[in-house]
Ligand SMILES: Nc1ncnc2c1ncn2[C@@H]1O[C@H](COP(=O)(O)OP(=O)(O)OP(=O)(O)O)[C@@H](O)[C@H]1O
């Protein structure tokens with residue numbers, strides 16, 4: 001059943017305004033006003049110069065944001081106060097699209113708001129409201145004509161601030177403006193001044209250029225469901241420096257030239273196990289800078305342009321490819337951890353390699369460099385160090401492998417790791433003596449005689465000492481090790497071996513291997 005019984009009043013309440021105060025800080029709110037000036041300039045074809053001035057007065061507690069982008073025409077004035085009203089059309093490549101920026105920003109910053117605007121060199125109008133207007137349900141506002149301001153200018157004046165203007169806040173705002181509008185600020189036509197001083201652009205693309213692993217610039221597009229084209233440019237590479245504590249790595253998103261999300265390290269861009277891995281200093285050289293250009297509706301930003309909307313269709317279209325790229329460079333960063341200075345930072349200059357992607361939705365990962373080989377592990381390193389020797393004296397393999405096995409065991413999270421390692425070293429020592437006796441001294445001793453000879457506790461047989469060229473001090477150490485192992489094996493208490501003791505045994509065994517068999521253990 002469906003039958004209309006009455007109508008309901010669904011007129012919005014001005015409380016709507018107040019609900020957003022908590023969502024905005026100084027930086028975000030000021031940027032909304034800067035965005036609007038830049039949008040007017042963009043809609044007019046980006047011709048001519050534009051200057052946006054932000055002034056903060058901590059003592060008076062006032063903020064002014066002024067631009068000379070053109071001003072609002074009389075019939076556009078309502079756009080600046082009516083929630084949801086906008087002068088942008090869906091196809092504009094602007095920043096503004098939601099029709100809420102100015103209104104939320106001014107209310108979040110101040111209790112007293114005055115906006116003056118002069119379209120071209122026409123009349124100067126002023127709109128003003130304060131908390132009492134926000135408190136009642138009257139939506140009409142008086143419109144004033146006032147003394148003329150400079151032509152083509154819009155001036156937002158805020159008093160009775162809800163935010164604190166501290167020195168720190170001022171500095172942070174300068175940094176934030178420099179990073180957010182870096183693309184605009186590098187154009188000669190655009191200037192932004194904070195308290196009368198030009199804001200400098202701040203970019204994040206300091207790259208290293210290791211051979212084969214330098215930065216790559218991928219270009220292509222994404223077609224939206226509405227048939228619109230978003231131009232995509234992604235530069236991925238290894239950073240020229242690591243600053244894990246400052247967190248300056250990850251994915252940077254620019255939409256229509258505005259930085260929306262710096263240094264993203266979330267699950268959504270691949271920073272999770274099985275992809276790039278969780279954020280960690282090891283992968284802190286990973287840097288991927290994404291630049292999207294297209295209709296404002298196609299930009300995957302949130303309504304305050306302070307983050308990426310990861311549910312947006314354009315972000316989703318880019319997602320799989322993006323994650324592959326992030327993971328690839330994270331892998332290189334991780335593989336070379338510990339040797340970054342020679343493998344990465346040493347290459348300070350080079351070219352960015354251009355790669356045409358076409359459609360990002362169907363892009364493949366073959367556009368990426370093959371990951372570098374990981375540093376070989378100890379067993380391989382030791383084997384290659386002794387490769388020549390093994391060809392001549394194959395029996396040495398078991399000797400250096402004994403040292404590797406002991407070292408490997410000692411690093412295991414086992415309560416008795418040192419004890420097991422000491423046994424392996426002792427075994428290796430016995431093997432070294434036996435091998436020497438059999439292979440180098442060419443003794444014809446039968447097996448039973450050999451066993452007796454090699455039993456070193458409590459004393460090394462003089463026959464062994466005579467046949468094997470080691471100095472007196474080394475024989476003392478060999479006897480000590482044998483006695484100690486005996487005591488630990490057959491004593492009543494649980495065997496415990498201190499790190500120092502294990503280290504001394506390790507040094508002894510390596511020395512014996514070097515003297516008797518020329519084995520190199522410095523791999
Ligand atoms: N400084 C300005 N100069 C000229 N016109 C402006 C200025 N600021 C705002 N406007 C007009 O007011 C409209 C509303 O601005 P507002 O920031 O509220 O929304 P928006 O920019 O359209 O969208 P968004 O909410 O995404 O920022 C703009 O579209 C523009 O037409």
Ligand SMILES: [Mg+2]
Nearest residue numbers: 036096101102
């Ligand atoms: Mg706006």
